[in-house]
Amino acid sequence: xxxxxxxxxxxxxxxxxxxxxxxxxxxxxxxxxxxxxxxxxxxxxxxxxxxxxxxxxxxxxxxxxxxxxxxxxxxxxxxxxxxxxxxxxxxxxxxxxxxxxxxxxxxxxxxxxxxxxxxxxxxxxxxxxxxxxxxxxxxxxxxxxxxxxxxxxxxxxxxxxxxxxxxxxxxxxxxxxxxxxxxxxxxxxxxxxxxxxxxxxxxxxxxxxxxxxxxxxxxxxxxxxxxxxxxxxxxxxxxxxxxxxxxxxxxxxxxxxxxxxxxxxxxxxxxxxxxxxxxxxxxxxxxxxxxxxxxxxxxxxxxxxxxxxxxxxxxxxxxxxxxxxxxxxxxxxxxxxxxxxxxxxxxxxxxxxxxxxxxxxxxxxxxxxxxxxxxxxxxxxxxxxxxxxxxxxxxxxxxxxxxxxxxxxxxxxxxxxxxxxxxxxxxxxxxxxxxxxxxxxxxxxxxxxxxxxxxxxxxxxxxxxxxxxxxxxxxxxxxxxxxxxxxxxxxxxxxxxxxxxxxx
Amino acid sequence: xxxxxxxxxxxxxxxxxxxxxxxxxxxxxxxxxxxxxxxxxxxxxxxxxxxxxxxxxxxxxxxxxxxxxxxxxxxxxxxxxxxxxxxxxxxxxxxxxxxxxxxxxxxxxxxxxxxxxxxxxxxxxxxxxxxxxxxxxxxxxxxxxxxxxxxxxxxxxxxxxxxxxxxxxxxxxxxxxxxxxxxxxxxxxxxxxxxxxxxxxxxxxxxxxxxxxxxxxxxxxxxxxxxxxxxxxxxxxxxxxxxxxxxxxxxxxxxxxxxxxxxxxxxxxxxxxxxxxxxxxxxxxxxxxxxxxxxxxxxxxxxxxxxxxxxxxxxxxxxxxxxxxxxxxxxxxxxxxxxxxxxxxxxxxxxxxxxxxxxxxxxxxxxxxxxxxxxxxxxxxxxxxxxxxxxxxxxxxxxxxxxxxxxxxxxxxxxxxxxxxxxxxxxxxxxxxxxxxxxxxxxxxxxxxxxxxxxxxxxxxxxxxxxxxxxxxxxxxxxxxxxxxx
Ligand SMILES: [Zn+2]
Numbered sequence: 001x002x003x004x005x006x007x008x009x010x011x012x013x014x015x016x017x018x019x020x021x022x023x024x025x026x027x028x029x030x031x032x033x034x035x036x037x038x039x040x041x042x043x044x045x046x047x048x049x050x051x052x053x054x055x056x057x058x059x060x061x062x063x064x065x066x067x068x069x070x071x072x073x074x075x076x077x078x079x080x081x082x083x084x085x086x087x088x089x090x091x092x093x094x095x096x097x098x099x100x101x102x103x104x105x106x107x108x109x110x111x112x113x114x115x116x117x118x119x120x121x122x123x124x125x126x127x128x129x130x131x132x133x134x135x136x137x138x139x140x141x142x143x144x145x146x147x148x149x150x151x152x153x154x155x156x157x158x159x160x161x162x163x164x165x166x167x168x169x170x171x172x173x174x175x176x177x178x179x180x181x182x183x184x185x186x187x188x189x190x191x192x193x194x195x196x197x198x199x200x201x202x203x204x205x206x207x208x209x210x211x212x213x214x215x216x217x218x219x220x221x222x223x224x225x226x227x228x229x230x231x232x233x234x235x236x237x238x239x240x241x242x243x244x245x246x247x248x249x250x251x252x253x254x255x256x257x258x259x260x261x262x263x264x265x266x267x268x269x270x271x272x273x274x275x276x277x278x279x280x281x282x283x284x285x286x287x288x289x290x291x292x293x294x295x296x297x298x299x300x301x302x303x304x305x306x307x308x309x310x311x312x313x314x315x316x317x318x319x320x321x322x323x324x325x326x327x328x329x330x331x332x333x334x335x336x337x338x339x340x341x342x343x344x345x346x347x348x349x350x351x352x353x354x355x356x357x358x359x360x361x362x363x364x365x366x367x368x369x370x371x372x373x374x375x376x377x378x379x380x381x382x383x384x385x386x387x388x389x390x391x392x393x394x395x396x397x398x399x400x401x402x403x404x405x406x407x408x409x410x411x412x413x414x415x416x417x418x419x420x421x422x423x424x425x426x427x428x429x430x431x432x433x434x435x436x437x438x439x440x441x442x443x444x445x446x447x448x449x450x451x452x453x454x455x456x457x458x459x460x461x462x463x464x465x466x467x468x469x470x471x472x473x474x475x476x477x478x479x480x481x482x483x484x485x486x487x488x489x490x491x492x493x494x495x496x497x498x499x500x501x502x503x504x
Numbered sequence: 505x506x507x508x509x510x511x512x513x514x515x516x517x518x519x520x521x522x523x524x525x526x527x528x529x530x531x532x533x534x535x536x537x538x539x540x541x542x543x544x545x546x547x548x549x550x551x552x553x554x555x556x557x558x559x560x561x562x563x564x565x566x567x568x569x570x571x572x573x574x575x576x577x578x579x580x581x582x583x584x585x586x587x588x589x590x591x592x593x594x595x596x597x598x599x600x601x602x603x604x605x606x607x608x609x610x611x612x613x614x615x616x617x618x619x620x621x622x623x624x625x626x627x628x629x630x631x632x633x634x635x636x637x638x639x640x641x642x643x644x645x646x647x648x649x650x651x652x653x654x655x656x657x658x659x660x661x662x663x664x665x666x667x668x669x670x671x672x673x674x675x676x677x678x679x680x681x682x683x684x685x686x687x688x689x690x691x692x693x694x695x696x697x698x699x700x701x702x703x704x705x706x707x708x709x710x711x712x713x714x715x716x717x718x719x720x721x722x723x724x725x726x727x728x729x730x731x732x733x734x735x736x737x738x739x740x741x742x743x744x745x746x747x748x749x750x751x752x753x754x755x756x757x758x759x760x761x762x763x764x765x766x767x768x769x770x771x772x773x774x775x776x777x778x779x780x781x782x783x784x785x786x787x788x789x790x791x792x793x794x795x796x797x798x799x800x801x802x803x804x805x806x807x808x809x810x811x812x813x814x815x816x817x818x819x820x821x822x823x824x825x826x827x828x829x830x831x832x833x834x835x836x837x838x839x840x841x842x843x844x845x846x847x848x849x850x851x852x853x854x855x856x857x858x859x860x861x862x863x864x865x866x867x868x869x870x871x872x873x874x875x876x877x878x879x880x881x882x883x884x885x886x887x888x889x890x891x892x893x894x895x896x897x898x899x900x901x902x903x904x905x906x907x908x909x910x911x912x913x914x915x916x917x918x919x920x921x922x923x924x925x926x927x928x929x930x931x932x933x934x935x936x937x938x939x940x941x942x943x944x945x946x947x948x949x950x951x952x953x954x955x956x957x958x959x960x961x962x963x964x965x966x967x968x969x970x971x972x973x974x975x976x977x978x979x980x981x982x983x984x985x986x987x988x989x990x
Contacts, residue, residue: 066595069704070742103848161843298876299823304742
């Protein structure tokens with residue numbers, strides 16, 4: 001391992017020794033916001049529902065009218081506690097809300113009720129990277145706060161500056177939000193993505209949020225810095241905001257790390273600032289410098305009383321936690337004998353895990369099921385950019401298909417085409433097979449006749465075979481399949497061809 | 505005998521015997537308003553039409569045998585920082601001069617449910633920040649006892665209205681003395697309940713950890729009746745406390761024999777006007793003669809109370825008043841603006857008066873990074889020490905006496921340019937807010953024709969003892985003076 005000298009401080013612009021890119025280490029900490037799917041908002045009775053007409057899911061409280069007071073939604077506390085417990089956190093005995101003060105038109109009270117030095121949950125961890133070696137990412141805290149409204153800027157660049165005017169929709173204002181803060185323990189953009197995926201999977205398993213990054217119910221800000229491998233001190237960090245898809249987590253962080261390295265390599269210093277990820281352009285741009293950073297003037301929210309933890313209840317909740325992805329991975333390996341990779345990928349998505357286990361209720365061969373889910377279905381989902389629970393194929397479809405194959409009704413090749421059609425149309429394989437008369441030809445007399453016909457039409461191939469060129473068999477199989485429109489059983493064709501060739 | 509000069513319980517008795525109607529009471533009050541309001545200017549908004557209709561409705565109900573509540577049909581003035589659905593609620597501020605709430609505050613709903621009839625919304629210091637009503641956007645209310653002097657504040661409009669007969673009773677709010685000090689200066693009764701006894705939902709927040717709504721009335725009996733109507737836990741206010749509300753009527757017993765009554769040492773010294781001290785000493789003698797044991801008590805940390813208050817209250821206010829930004833309601837600048845920040849700044853510069861701006865700046869500074877511990881943090885520690893001081897004092901006594909205000913009503917303009925002098929007006933009342941205790945002010949004398957107030961402080965949620973002590977004094981002392989406005 002290379003241990004380059006630490007970067008020199010000041011006075012040496014343009015003269016810093018070149019350090020190869022590989023010898024830098026990424027230091028990443030994440031701040032993740034998750035909207036909870038409670039029925040009502042954090043501090044009022046307004047429903048949490050999306051896609052409604054602007055400013056219809058509002059009341060004096062979430063509009064910040066004079067004289068209103070917040071009343072804490074107990075369900076939100078419960079959900080936040082579940083998330084904290086799932087992340088191996090300690091639920092604090094005494095927690096308090098604070099006001100975070102800053103002016104912005106999407107915030108009705110011009111302060112946000114949030115938590116500061118007394119959050120709900122502290123000191124947890126999440127493990128990622130089961131395949132290449134586990135890393136434990138420490139969780140600093142999990143705290144509760146309220147969401148803001150949404151601004152729509154008309155004219156200009158679509159940002160508030162330069163807009164002709166702006167509209168505000170307060171439907172989202174006051175929706176319960178959880179902030180999860182990690183320690184700067186993440187060492188690569190890939191690890192950050194894995195962290196996000198694992199976290200999402202856990203929260204989906206708990207059922208307390210739909211964790212949709214594109215729709216904003218899960219959001220990610222990242223603190224990024226680099227340092228030479230082996231150095232203990234952190235480099236200057238930048239905060240990257242507006243990362244709003246799983247795909248862009250890795251891209252944005254890779255870009256920002258590269259930018260740090262390029263900056264240092266060109267003799268400049270990284271400036272501590274907040275940067276905005278532009279997904280279309282694939283770059284980050286400066287949003288505000290450290291000097292422009294807000295002073296939020298936190299102080300304890302006098303309108304709410306502190307929360308004293310109900311220890312027995314927390315213990316009961318801990319015991320009643322559902323099976324989380326890590327535990328499911330281990331069980332999938334033990335119960336079904338799945339290989340590590342398969343178990344990992346299947347357990348990482350709650351929907352995929354549920355799909356797999358539902359198929360396994362009526363089907364035996366775990367490896368086959370996992371293969372079909374990960375390879376065939378995985379490719380189709382990727383192409384269509386869908387999640388497993390969003391597509392037309394259900395466990396019933398896969399079971400139907402696998403059984404048709406087992407009975408020999410269809411060949412593996414046919415199965416792939418039929419599966420694609422199932423995926424596109426939602427029809428069961430057996431229905432497709434019947435509609436199209438796609439039954440596999442297993443009658444050996446019938447196949448034998450076609451084999452004879454092919455051999456008669458290809459005397460050159462027979463000679464080549466006799467001359468030791470075994471690969472012509474593949475060509476001849478193809479000819480037979482062509483004549484039977486792919487319905488002939490590949491086993492039978494192979495066997496009959498070989499025996500007839502050898503008898504010539 | 506004029507109806508507007510009568511206390512509610514007396515009017516109620518007359519209604520019960522069929523001598524008078526709710527409509528006649530309302531008529532008498534509005535006639536009085538017509539006569540003296542141009543001199544006193546206690547109201548920001550009058551709701552005469554609505555009140556007349558409600559009074560008629562009340563009479564109809566009474567005729568049918570409904571509406572038996574002890575305050576049913578009584579006219580009530582409401583301080584203009586409590587949200588009243590469909591009725592202008594300005595906080596006497598330019599920034600809310602056009603604000604009409606879409607909801608009723610909990611207390612407003614409660615008094616309405618009790619059958620009280622709103623006469624209008626009374627003037628206050630802007631956002632309840634002041635001790636004289638001089639910071640009101642709508643001008644100063646005058647003290648009915650001497651129109652050249654202030655009525656006190658911030659609930660000066662409510663206190664003046666009750667004193668002048670422009671309302672039978674009124675609601676005020678008290679953050680550092682805003683019910684008790686104007687009650688003292690106007691010669692009426694004003695009670696600040698224990699923090700958490702009365703819901704704050706719908707009270708436009710000044711300093712959330714100190715604000716409390718309470719009654720301003722002509723006598724202690726009315727005070728108990730109005731407190732009964734507004735006390736109680738509210739699911740909309742998480743800081744309201746779940747306790748059994750006693751029957752405050754049962755506190756109205758003129759007997760303090762054997763009671764231990766404390767006299768606050770720190771509030772009988774420097775800075776207290778001689779005539780006020782004399783009146784308080786007389787009051788102590790009255791209690792003594794009734795058989796109470798008088799014990800001197802001390803609040804060693806009281807001298808820091810004012811400083812702590814002027815960090816905590818402005819800090820909370822700076823955050824509470826942030827929402828007046830011109831985005832959703834209230835005043836928005838009509839000047840051309842460069843951007844959002846410019847809109848905020850022009851709107852707030854135009855909408856807020858100087859005292860409010862001063863406190864927003866003070867509070868913002870006190871909460872700033874690097875200063876929080878030195879100011880806000882330190883002030884909270886003082887607050888804890890004052891709570892402990894009171895706890896120790898209440899180990900020895902059942903109630904504590906002090907002046908309500910260090911002086912009688914001062915001249916309009918006298919302290920307006922000197923905020924520090926003005927802030928000293930609340931020196932006797934502020935420690936009570938910091939400790940969250942109940943405190944009442946009742947008249948205990950006149951000096952140069954201006955009333956003097958006696959403050960009686962009780963243990964947390966012990967309004968019963970406070971009312972009983974006040975009632976006993978009222979019965980024994982018999983303050984019957986009324987301002988001569990005619
Ligand atoms: Zn709402």
